[in-house]
Amino acid sequence: MQTNLLSRWRARWFGRDPGVRQRPLVGVTSYPERISVATWVLVFGFGLSLLLQIPTVEIRFWAFGSPTQVEVTATTVMAAILSVAAAAGAESILRLHPRLRARRQRLAWTYWALPAAISIITIVLLPAVPTRLLQVAVILAAGLFLILAFYSLYATVEPGQPGFRRARFWLDLLSYGVALLLFLFVYQSRTRSLLSGSLIALTATLLAVELLRHSTASTRSVLVYSGVVGVLLGELTWALNYWPLLPGLTGGLILLLSFYLAVGIALQGLQGRLNRRVLIEFGVFAVAAVLLIVVLRPGA
Secondary structure, X not given: OHHHHHHHHHHHHHOOOOOOOOOOOOOOOOHHHHHHHHHHHHHHHHHHHXXXXXXXXXXXXXXXXXXXXXXXXXXXXXXXXXXXXXXXXXXXXXXXXXXXXXXXXXXXXXXXXXXHHHHHHHXXXXXXXXXXXXXXXXXXXXXXXXXXXXXXXXXXXXXXXXXXXXXXXXXXXXXXXXXHHHHHHHHHHOOOHHHHHHHHHHHHHHHHHHHHOOOOOOHHHHHHHHHHHHHHHHHHHHHHOOOOOOOHHHXXXXXXXXXXXXXXXXXXXXXXXXXXXXXXXXXXXXXXXXXXXXXXXOOO
């Protein structure tokens, strides 16, 4: 009798079922440790991308009536590998959260987008950095961004918990910040529209997933709306490339403004709050921002 009462008391206060044999937690690490491991792996990969040399593979085909050539370089390969590694790292970290640990069969794929986007943008930017010292600084900055992203992603798994709003703020800031870096770099490089438009469409889609994932419980809707945002940004990049007199900074700001407006409208649509008044507000803001950019012409 005393043993039975003791078992019930322990089950009540420690949440254990006396009738179920508990498995020892072997090899379970804390999420800060996994954040550290994932970040160091990615930082090592960023550095390796500067040293890796592989033969360039040229893929030639016709696109929209004109011959097109796509080069698969070490940068392309490392961007693909490290984006997958960043997604796997995010999944490994988030699996330690009690809320996701109970859903063993479902992947937290909407949380992969921001770390993957940061990795892709870092790999794309590094070859254009002029000195080794600045390249090291960029790699370290990317590592800090990834640490902040991983911690913030973990803090936003369960909405309403302490620190959720602060973490959401940092995630939004990171998303728009890396988007601006990408837009400025791609527009100033003036690469072929098929390549620059595709790169911006891909990364804009990933960043939009991060910005929209808490707006609805339907992951399919998040993916569809994010894909629309990415396609719009890719098409806009294609159009801006035909405006050779537009300064690089001005073009990057126009892309950022368009991304902000597209994500904002998608967010209102997913939350069921998109109406005429909201569209007018976005329209007025867009006109005012475009006029300000045109008048000031930053980078001219």
